[in-house]
Amino acid sequence: MRTVSAEEAVAMIPNGARLMVGGFMGVGTPERLLDELVRQQKSELTIICNDAAVPGKGVGKLFDAALVSTLTASHIGLNPRAQQQMMANKIAVDLVPQGTLVERIRAGGCGLGGVLTPTGAGTIVEEGKRPIEINGKTFLLETALRSDFALIHAFLADYLGNLAYALTARNFNPVMAMAADTVIVTAEHIVPVGVIAPDHVVTPAPLVDYLVANG
Amino acid sequence: MDAQTLIARRVALELRPGNLVNLGIGIPTLVANYIPPELKVFFQSENGLIGTGPIPEQGMVHPHLTDAGGRPISALPGASTFDSAMSFGLIRGGHVDVTVLGGLQVDCEGHLANWMIPGKMVPGMGGAMDLVTGAKRVIVAMQHAAKGKSKIVQKCSLPLTSSRPVDLVVTDLAVISFPGGQMTLLETAPGVSVAEVMAVTEADLLIPETVPQMRI
Numbered sequence: 558m559r560t561v562s563a564e565e566a567v568a569m570i571p572n573g574a575r576l577m578v579g580g581f582m583g584v585g586t587p588e589r590l591l592d593e594l595v596r597q598q599k600s601e602l603t604i605i606c607n608d609a610a611v612p613g614k615g616v617g618k619l620f621d622a623a624l625v626s627t628l629t630a631s632h633i634g635l636n637p638r639a640q641q642q643m644m645a646n647k648i649a650v651d652l653v654p655q656g657t658l659v660e661r662i663r664a665g666g667c668g669l670g671g672v673l674t675p676t677g678a679g680t681i682v683e684e685g686k687r688p689i690e691i692n693g694k695t696f697l698l699e700t701a702l703r704s705d706f707a708l709i710h711a712f713l714a715d716y717l718g719n720l721a722y723a724l725t726a727r728n729f730n731p732v733m734a735m736a737a738d739t740v741i742v743t744a745e746h747i748v749p750v751g752v753i754a755p756d757h758v759v760t761p762a763p764l765v766d767y768l769v770a771n772g
Numbered sequence: 773m774d775a776q777t778l779i780a781r782r783v784a785l786e787l788r789p790g791n792l793v794n795l796g797i798g799i800p801t802l803v804a805n806y807i808p809p810e811l812k813v814f815f816q817s818e819n820g821l822i823g824t825g826p827i828p829e830q831g832m833v834h835p836h837l838t839d840a841g842g843r844p845i846s847a848l849p850g851a852s853t854f855d856s857a858m859s860f861g862l863i864r865g866g867h868v869d870v871t872v873l874g875g876l877q878v879d880c881e882g883h884l885a886n887w888m889i890p891g892k893m894v895p896g897m898g899g900a901m902d903l904v905t906g907a908k909r910v911i912v913a914m915q916h917a918a919k920g921k922s923k924i925v926q927k928c929s930l931p932l933t934s935s936r937p938v939d940l941v942v943t944d945l946a947v948i949s950f951p952g953g954q955m956t957l958l959e960t961a962p963g964v965s966v967a968e969v970m971a972v973t974e975a976d977l978l979i980p981e982t983v984p985q986m987r988i
Binding site: 581582585607608611631635654659675680681682722723724728730731 | 821835836847854897933
Protein backbone atom coordinates (compact mmCIF):
# COMPACT_ATOMS: atom_id res chain seq x y z
CA MET A 558 0.00 0.00 0.00
CA ARG A 559 1.24 3.48 -0.89
CA THR A 560 -0.03 6.80 0.36
CA VAL A 561 -0.66 9.33 -2.40
CA SER A 562 -2.37 12.66 -2.97
CA ALA A 563 -5.75 12.75 -4.72
CA GLU A 564 -4.00 14.38 -7.68
CA GLU A 565 -1.43 11.56 -7.94
CA ALA A 566 -4.11 8.90 -7.52
CA VAL A 567 -6.28 10.20 -10.34
CA ALA A 568 -3.27 10.85 -12.59
CA MET A 569 -2.85 7.04 -12.71
CA ILE A 570 -6.30 6.64 -14.28
CA PRO A 571 -6.22 6.86 -18.09
CA ASN A 572 -9.04 8.19 -20.28
CA GLY A 573 -11.41 5.36 -21.16
CA ALA A 574 -10.72 3.51 -17.90
CA ARG A 575 -13.25 1.17 -16.35
CA LEU A 576 -14.06 2.32 -12.81
CA MET A 577 -16.12 0.90 -9.99
CA VAL A 578 -17.24 3.68 -7.66
CA GLY A 579 -18.57 2.91 -4.18
CA GLY A 580 -21.61 4.71 -2.81
CA PHE A 581 -25.38 4.69 -2.75
CA MET A 582 -27.01 7.93 -3.86
CA GLY A 583 -23.66 9.58 -3.21
CA VAL A 584 -23.45 8.27 0.36
CA GLY A 585 -20.12 6.50 0.87
CA THR A 586 -18.63 7.85 -2.37
CA PRO A 587 -14.99 9.11 -2.48
CA GLU A 588 -15.97 12.68 -3.39
CA ARG A 589 -12.38 13.96 -3.51
CA LEU A 590 -11.49 11.44 -6.22
CA LEU A 591 -14.56 12.42 -8.25
CA ASP A 592 -13.71 16.12 -7.92
CA GLU A 593 -10.21 15.29 -9.13
CA LEU A 594 -11.49 13.19 -12.07
CA VAL A 595 -13.47 16.26 -13.14
CA ARG A 596 -10.52 18.62 -12.58
CA GLN A 597 -8.22 16.40 -14.66
CA GLN A 598 -11.02 15.91 -17.24
CA LYS A 599 -10.66 12.13 -17.43
CA SER A 600 -13.08 11.27 -20.22
CA GLU A 601 -14.81 8.33 -21.96
CA LEU A 602 -15.10 6.58 -18.61
CA THR A 603 -16.92 3.31 -18.06
CA ILE A 604 -18.58 3.52 -14.66
CA ILE A 605 -19.96 0.65 -12.59
CA CYS A 606 -21.86 1.83 -9.53
CA ASN A 607 -25.21 1.36 -7.83
CA ASP A 608 -26.87 4.50 -9.19
CA ALA A 609 -26.22 7.79 -10.95
CA ALA A 610 -26.71 9.79 -7.69
CA VAL A 611 -27.94 13.36 -8.24
CA PRO A 612 -26.34 16.31 -10.09
CA GLY A 613 -23.50 17.79 -8.06
CA LYS A 614 -23.08 14.79 -5.77
CA GLY A 615 -21.08 11.55 -6.01
CA VAL A 616 -20.83 10.10 -9.53
CA GLY A 617 -23.42 12.72 -10.52
CA LYS A 618 -20.45 15.08 -10.95
CA LEU A 619 -19.16 12.92 -13.81
CA PHE A 620 -22.43 13.34 -15.70
CA ASP A 621 -22.41 17.09 -15.02
CA ALA A 622 -19.01 17.20 -16.74
CA ALA A 623 -20.05 14.71 -19.51
CA LEU A 624 -17.12 12.39 -18.78
CA VAL A 625 -19.02 9.08 -18.90
CA SER A 626 -19.44 6.93 -22.00
CA THR A 627 -20.83 3.75 -20.44
CA LEU A 628 -22.74 3.23 -17.21
CA THR A 629 -23.69 -0.01 -15.50
CA ALA A 630 -26.08 0.72 -12.61
CA SER A 631 -29.39 -0.33 -11.06
CA HIS A 632 -31.05 3.08 -10.92
CA ILE A 633 -30.59 6.44 -12.62
CA GLY A 634 -34.03 7.91 -11.98
CA LEU A 635 -32.91 10.67 -9.61
CA ASN A 636 -30.30 12.13 -11.97
CA PRO A 637 -32.04 13.96 -14.84
CA ARG A 638 -28.68 14.68 -16.52
CA ALA A 639 -27.81 10.98 -16.72
CA GLN A 640 -31.32 10.29 -18.06
CA GLN A 641 -30.99 13.01 -20.73
CA GLN A 642 -27.56 11.72 -21.78
CA MET A 643 -29.00 8.20 -22.06
CA MET A 644 -32.02 9.35 -24.10
CA ALA A 645 -29.70 11.35 -26.41
CA ASN A 646 -27.51 8.21 -26.87
CA LYS A 647 -24.51 10.08 -25.44
CA ILE A 648 -24.00 7.34 -22.86
CA ALA A 649 -24.71 3.62 -23.08
CA VAL A 650 -26.59 2.49 -19.98
CA ASP A 651 -26.88 -1.09 -18.81
CA LEU A 652 -29.54 -1.30 -16.12
CA VAL A 653 -29.04 -4.25 -13.77
CA PRO A 654 -31.18 -5.31 -10.80
CA GLN A 655 -29.41 -4.13 -7.66
CA GLY A 656 -29.00 -7.56 -6.09
CA THR A 657 -27.70 -8.93 -9.38
CA LEU A 658 -25.27 -6.04 -9.74
CA VAL A 659 -23.71 -6.54 -6.33
CA GLU A 660 -23.47 -10.32 -6.83
CA ARG A 661 -21.82 -9.89 -10.25
CA ILE A 662 -19.22 -7.65 -8.60
CA ARG A 663 -18.84 -10.07 -5.70
CA ALA A 664 -18.30 -12.89 -8.20
CA GLY A 665 -15.68 -10.81 -10.01
CA GLY A 666 -13.84 -10.26 -6.76
CA CYS A 667 -14.06 -13.88 -5.65
CA GLY A 668 -12.80 -15.55 -8.81
CA LEU A 669 -16.20 -16.83 -9.93
CA GLY A 670 -17.35 -16.73 -13.55
CA GLY A 671 -20.78 -15.49 -12.55
CA VAL A 672 -23.82 -16.27 -10.44
CA LEU A 673 -27.21 -17.90 -10.94
CA THR A 674 -30.10 -15.72 -9.79
CA PRO A 675 -33.87 -16.03 -10.17
CA THR A 676 -34.10 -12.23 -10.34
CA GLY A 677 -35.05 -11.05 -13.82
CA ALA A 678 -36.20 -14.47 -15.10
CA GLY A 679 -39.31 -13.99 -17.23
CA THR A 680 -38.67 -10.23 -17.66
CA ILE A 681 -36.77 -8.19 -20.24
CA VAL A 682 -33.65 -8.58 -18.07
CA GLU A 683 -33.55 -12.17 -19.39
CA GLU A 684 -32.86 -11.06 -22.98
CA GLY A 685 -29.57 -12.42 -24.30
CA LYS A 686 -28.87 -14.44 -21.15
CA ARG A 687 -28.76 -18.15 -20.58
CA PRO A 688 -31.61 -19.46 -18.40
CA ILE A 689 -30.61 -22.50 -16.34
CA GLU A 690 -33.12 -24.75 -14.62
CA ILE A 691 -32.19 -26.16 -11.23
CA ASN A 692 -34.67 -28.30 -9.28
CA GLY A 693 -37.52 -27.01 -11.43
CA LYS A 694 -36.74 -23.32 -10.86
CA THR A 695 -35.39 -20.99 -13.53
CA PHE A 696 -32.23 -18.99 -12.86
CA LEU A 697 -30.31 -16.58 -15.07
CA LEU A 698 -26.59 -16.89 -15.59
CA GLU A 699 -25.23 -13.45 -14.73
CA THR A 700 -21.56 -13.00 -15.52
CA ALA A 701 -18.94 -11.57 -13.20
CA LEU A 702 -17.90 -7.90 -13.30
CA ARG A 703 -14.40 -6.53 -12.74
CA SER A 704 -12.78 -3.16 -13.33
CA ASP A 705 -9.42 -1.48 -13.82
CA PHE A 706 -9.88 0.68 -10.72
CA ALA A 707 -12.16 0.69 -7.68
CA LEU A 708 -12.68 4.07 -6.01
CA ILE A 709 -13.59 3.36 -2.41
CA HIS A 710 -14.60 5.53 0.54
CA ALA A 711 -14.09 4.26 4.08
CA PHE A 712 -14.75 5.77 7.50
CA LEU A 713 -11.48 4.60 9.04
CA ALA A 714 -8.26 3.54 7.34
CA ASP A 715 -5.15 2.62 9.29
CA TYR A 716 -1.56 3.18 8.11
CA LEU A 717 -1.50 -0.31 6.58
CA GLY A 718 -4.75 0.14 4.65
CA ASN A 719 -7.17 -1.82 6.83
CA LEU A 720 -10.62 -0.31 6.37
CA ALA A 721 -13.82 0.10 8.41
CA TYR A 722 -16.99 1.75 7.19
CA ALA A 723 -19.77 3.84 8.73
CA LEU A 724 -23.48 2.95 8.77
CA THR A 725 -25.10 3.01 5.33
CA ALA A 726 -21.94 4.45 3.72
CA ARG A 727 -20.62 0.87 3.54
CA ASN A 728 -22.95 -0.33 0.72
CA PHE A 729 -20.95 -1.41 -2.38
CA ASN A 730 -17.52 -0.34 -1.08
CA PRO A 731 -16.20 -3.57 0.47
CA VAL A 732 -17.49 -5.67 -2.43
CA MET A 733 -15.87 -3.39 -5.03
CA ALA A 734 -12.58 -3.36 -3.11
CA MET A 735 -12.28 -7.05 -4.09
CA ALA A 736 -13.11 -6.68 -7.78
CA ALA A 737 -10.60 -4.24 -9.33
CA ASP A 738 -6.99 -4.46 -10.49
CA THR A 739 -6.15 -1.28 -8.56
CA VAL A 740 -7.95 -0.13 -5.42
CA ILE A 741 -7.79 3.56 -4.42
CA VAL A 742 -9.23 4.59 -1.06
CA THR A 743 -10.22 7.81 0.64
CA ALA A 744 -11.12 7.74 4.34
CA GLU A 745 -12.77 10.16 6.76
CA HIS A 746 -10.05 9.39 9.30
CA ILE A 747 -6.61 7.84 8.89
CA VAL A 748 -5.61 6.23 12.18
CA PRO A 749 -2.63 4.35 13.65
CA VAL A 750 -2.43 0.59 13.19
CA GLY A 751 -4.33 -1.13 15.97
CA VAL A 752 -7.05 1.49 16.35
CA ILE A 753 -9.31 -0.63 14.15
CA ALA A 754 -9.65 -3.89 16.07
CA PRO A 755 -9.11 -7.03 13.95
CA ASP A 756 -12.78 -7.97 14.39
CA HIS A 757 -13.83 -4.56 13.06
CA VAL A 758 -11.71 -4.56 9.92
CA VAL A 759 -14.10 -5.03 6.98
CA THR A 760 -11.62 -4.66 4.10
CA PRO A 761 -8.20 -6.19 4.94
CA ALA A 762 -5.11 -4.09 4.15
CA PRO A 763 -3.65 -6.27 1.34
CA LEU A 764 -6.64 -5.36 -0.86
CA VAL A 765 -5.79 -1.65 -0.80
CA ASP A 766 -3.22 -0.36 -3.31
CA TYR A 767 -3.36 3.39 -2.68
CA LEU A 768 -4.61 5.40 0.29
CA VAL A 769 -5.27 9.07 -0.40
CA ALA A 770 -3.70 11.26 2.29
CA ASN A 771 -5.95 13.60 4.23
CA GLY A 772 -5.35 17.30 4.96
CA MET B 773 -59.14 10.24 4.99
CA ASP B 774 -57.11 10.77 1.80
CA ALA B 775 -56.36 7.87 -0.54
CA GLN B 776 -52.72 7.48 0.45
CA THR B 777 -53.47 7.37 4.17
CA LEU B 778 -56.23 4.82 3.61
CA ILE B 779 -53.90 2.54 1.64
CA ALA B 780 -51.03 2.89 4.13
CA ARG B 781 -53.30 2.17 7.12
CA ARG B 782 -54.73 -0.93 5.47
CA VAL B 783 -51.30 -2.29 4.54
CA ALA B 784 -50.05 -1.69 8.10
CA LEU B 785 -52.58 -4.29 9.33
CA GLU B 786 -50.74 -6.96 7.33
CA LEU B 787 -47.54 -6.70 9.39
CA ARG B 788 -46.89 -9.10 12.27
CA PRO B 789 -44.61 -8.83 15.32
CA GLY B 790 -41.00 -9.65 14.48
CA ASN B 791 -41.49 -9.27 10.72
CA LEU B 792 -38.54 -8.04 8.66
CA VAL B 793 -40.16 -5.53 6.30
CA ASN B 794 -38.89 -3.57 3.30
CA LEU B 795 -40.91 -0.53 2.24
CA GLY B 796 -40.56 0.96 -1.23
CA ILE B 797 -40.63 4.64 -2.15
CA GLY B 798 -43.92 6.61 -2.18
CA ILE B 799 -47.12 5.29 -0.55
CA PRO B 800 -45.27 2.24 0.91
CA THR B 801 -43.02 4.56 2.96
CA LEU B 802 -46.12 5.91 4.72
CA VAL B 803 -46.96 2.46 6.11
CA ALA B 804 -44.34 2.93 8.87
CA ASN B 805 -46.43 5.81 10.26
CA TYR B 806 -49.32 3.47 11.10
CA ILE B 807 -47.54 0.66 12.92
CA PRO B 808 -48.45 0.62 16.63
CA PRO B 809 -45.20 0.96 18.64
CA GLU B 810 -45.87 -2.28 20.55
CA LEU B 811 -45.84 -4.24 17.26
CA LYS B 812 -41.99 -4.33 17.04
CA VAL B 813 -41.42 -4.68 13.31
CA PHE B 814 -37.91 -4.51 11.81
CA PHE B 815 -37.67 -2.20 8.82
CA GLN B 816 -34.89 -2.83 6.31
CA SER B 817 -33.44 -0.19 4.06
CA GLU B 818 -31.75 -1.97 1.15
CA ASN B 819 -28.73 0.33 1.19
CA GLY B 820 -27.63 -1.64 4.25
CA LEU B 821 -29.66 -1.16 7.43
CA ILE B 822 -32.13 -3.06 9.58
CA GLY B 823 -33.80 -0.93 12.22
CA THR B 824 -34.62 2.27 10.35
CA GLY B 825 -36.15 4.94 12.54
CA PRO B 826 -37.94 8.21 11.88
CA ILE B 827 -36.48 11.22 10.06
CA PRO B 828 -34.02 12.78 12.51
CA GLU B 829 -34.65 16.14 14.15
CA GLN B 830 -32.93 19.21 12.79
CA GLY B 831 -29.24 19.12 13.70
CA MET B 832 -29.25 15.36 14.27
CA VAL B 833 -28.74 14.34 10.63
CA HIS B 834 -25.78 12.00 10.02
CA PRO B 835 -24.37 12.15 6.46
CA HIS B 836 -23.65 8.40 6.55
CA LEU B 837 -27.12 7.34 7.64
CA THR B 838 -29.67 7.53 4.86
CA ASP B 839 -32.54 5.57 3.34
CA ALA B 840 -32.52 3.97 -0.11
CA GLY B 841 -33.51 7.33 -1.62
CA GLY B 842 -30.48 9.02 -0.05
CA ARG B 843 -32.58 10.94 2.51
CA PRO B 844 -31.46 11.21 6.15
CA ILE B 845 -33.02 8.71 8.55
CA SER B 846 -32.30 7.51 12.07
CA ALA B 847 -31.45 4.08 13.42
CA LEU B 848 -33.38 2.55 16.31
CA PRO B 849 -31.69 0.84 19.27
CA GLY B 850 -30.81 -2.67 18.09
CA ALA B 851 -30.22 -1.57 14.50
CA SER B 852 -27.58 -3.25 12.35
CA THR B 853 -25.71 -2.20 9.21
CA PHE B 854 -24.14 -4.30 6.45
CA ASP B 855 -22.96 -4.14 2.85
CA SER B 856 -25.11 -4.41 -0.26
CA ALA B 857 -24.28 -8.09 -0.88
CA MET B 858 -25.62 -8.97 2.59
CA SER B 859 -28.59 -6.66 2.11
CA PHE B 860 -29.63 -8.36 -1.12
CA GLY B 861 -28.79 -11.77 0.32
CA LEU B 862 -31.45 -10.98 2.93
CA ILE B 863 -33.87 -10.00 0.17
CA ARG B 864 -33.20 -12.69 -2.42
CA GLY B 865 -32.61 -15.36 0.20
CA GLY B 866 -36.17 -15.16 1.51
CA HIS B 867 -35.28 -13.56 4.86
CA VAL B 868 -37.50 -10.52 4.27
CA ASP B 869 -41.01 -11.40 5.45
CA VAL B 870 -42.90 -8.62 3.69
CA THR B 871 -42.09 -6.10 1.01
CA VAL B 872 -44.48 -3.27 0.16
CA LEU B 873 -43.98 -1.70 -3.24
CA GLY B 874 -45.67 0.84 -5.46
CA GLY B 875 -47.03 -0.25 -8.82
CA LEU B 876 -47.81 0.95 -12.34
CA GLN B 877 -49.87 -2.13 -13.26
CA VAL B 878 -50.93 -5.42 -11.68
CA ASP B 879 -52.58 -8.03 -13.90
CA CYS B 880 -55.02 -10.87 -13.30
CA GLU B 881 -52.16 -13.33 -12.85
CA GLY B 882 -50.71 -11.15 -10.10
CA HIS B 883 -47.82 -9.92 -12.21
CA LEU B 884 -46.48 -6.50 -11.26
CA ALA B 885 -45.01 -3.85 -13.56
CA ASN B 886 -43.44 -0.99 -11.64
CA TRP B 887 -40.08 0.06 -13.03
CA MET B 888 -40.30 1.56 -16.49
CA ILE B 889 -42.53 3.10 -19.15
CA PRO B 890 -40.70 2.45 -22.44
CA GLY B 891 -39.77 5.67 -24.21
CA LYS B 892 -41.01 7.83 -21.34
CA MET B 893 -39.55 6.89 -17.99
CA VAL B 894 -36.55 4.61 -17.57
CA PRO B 895 -35.35 5.12 -14.02
CA GLY B 896 -34.09 1.55 -13.60
CA MET B 897 -35.36 -1.26 -11.42
CA GLY B 898 -33.16 -0.55 -8.41
CA GLY B 899 -33.96 -3.28 -5.89
CA ALA B 900 -37.54 -3.92 -7.01
CA MET B 901 -36.87 -7.04 -9.10
CA ASP B 902 -34.96 -8.72 -6.27
CA LEU B 903 -37.62 -7.75 -3.72
CA VAL B 904 -40.53 -9.15 -5.74
CA THR B 905 -38.56 -12.29 -6.61
CA GLY B 906 -37.22 -12.99 -3.14
CA ALA B 907 -39.44 -11.62 -0.35
CA LYS B 908 -41.74 -14.09 1.38
CA ARG B 909 -44.79 -11.86 0.84
CA VAL B 910 -45.21 -9.08 -1.72
CA ILE B 911 -47.82 -6.37 -1.18
CA VAL B 912 -48.53 -3.70 -3.79
CA ALA B 913 -49.76 -0.36 -2.46
CA MET B 914 -51.05 1.93 -5.21
CA GLN B 915 -53.93 4.02 -6.51
CA HIS B 916 -56.55 1.90 -8.27
CA ALA B 917 -56.45 4.10 -11.37
CA ALA B 918 -54.26 6.86 -12.78
CA LYS B 919 -55.50 9.57 -15.14
CA GLY B 920 -58.78 7.65 -15.49
CA LYS B 921 -57.05 4.42 -16.52
CA SER B 922 -57.24 1.27 -14.44
CA LYS B 923 -53.93 0.09 -13.01
CA ILE B 924 -55.54 -3.30 -12.39
CA VAL B 925 -55.35 -4.82 -15.87
CA GLN B 926 -56.03 -8.11 -17.64
CA LYS B 927 -52.42 -8.34 -18.79
CA CYS B 928 -49.57 -5.96 -18.03
CA SER B 929 -48.60 -3.90 -21.09
CA LEU B 930 -45.52 -2.51 -19.30
CA PRO B 931 -42.34 -4.54 -18.68
CA LEU B 932 -42.76 -6.90 -15.73
CA THR B 933 -40.81 -6.56 -12.50
CA SER B 934 -40.81 -10.32 -11.89
CA SER B 935 -42.45 -13.51 -13.10
CA ARG B 936 -43.37 -14.19 -9.46
CA PRO B 937 -46.96 -13.09 -8.74
CA VAL B 938 -47.64 -10.65 -5.91
CA ASP B 939 -49.70 -11.73 -2.90
CA LEU B 940 -51.89 -8.74 -2.11
CA VAL B 941 -52.88 -5.47 -3.75
CA VAL B 942 -54.21 -2.59 -1.65
CA THR B 943 -55.67 0.39 -3.50
CA ASP B 944 -57.78 3.39 -2.53
CA LEU B 945 -60.86 1.39 -3.63
CA ALA B 946 -60.20 -2.24 -2.86
CA VAL B 947 -58.11 -5.06 -1.44
CA ILE B 948 -57.35 -7.76 -4.01
CA SER B 949 -55.67 -11.13 -3.66
CA PHE B 950 -55.03 -14.23 -5.80
CA PRO B 951 -56.33 -17.38 -4.02
CA GLY B 952 -55.86 -20.38 -6.33
CA GLY B 953 -54.35 -18.05 -8.94
CA GLN B 954 -57.67 -16.21 -9.42
CA MET B 955 -57.73 -12.44 -8.98
CA THR B 956 -60.32 -11.93 -6.24
CA LEU B 957 -61.91 -8.89 -4.61
CA LEU B 958 -61.41 -9.24 -0.86
CA GLU B 959 -62.59 -5.89 0.52
CA THR B 960 -63.96 -2.58 -0.73
CA ALA B 961 -62.95 0.82 0.68
CA PRO B 962 -65.42 2.60 3.00
CA GLY B 963 -68.27 4.09 0.96
CA VAL B 964 -67.27 2.25 -2.23
CA SER B 965 -69.60 -0.37 -3.71
CA VAL B 966 -68.58 -3.56 -5.51
CA ALA B 967 -70.15 -2.13 -8.68
CA GLU B 968 -67.98 0.99 -8.40
CA VAL B 969 -64.84 -1.15 -8.09
CA MET B 970 -65.90 -3.25 -11.08
CA ALA B 971 -66.54 -0.11 -13.14
CA VAL B 972 -62.93 1.10 -12.79
CA THR B 973 -61.23 -2.31 -12.97
CA GLU B 974 -60.02 -3.45 -16.37
CA ALA B 975 -59.60 -7.11 -15.45
CA ASP B 976 -61.66 -10.22 -14.71
CA LEU B 977 -62.13 -9.92 -10.98
CA LEU B 978 -63.75 -12.75 -9.04
CA ILE B 979 -66.44 -11.36 -6.72
CA PRO B 980 -67.23 -13.56 -3.71
CA GLU B 981 -70.80 -13.64 -2.38
CA THR B 982 -69.94 -11.29 0.43
CA VAL B 983 -67.29 -8.59 0.15
CA PRO B 984 -66.65 -6.89 3.50
CA GLN B 985 -65.64 -3.27 3.94
CA MET B 986 -61.91 -2.56 4.13
CA ARG B 987 -60.49 -2.83 7.65
CA ILE B 988 -58.42 0.20 8.64
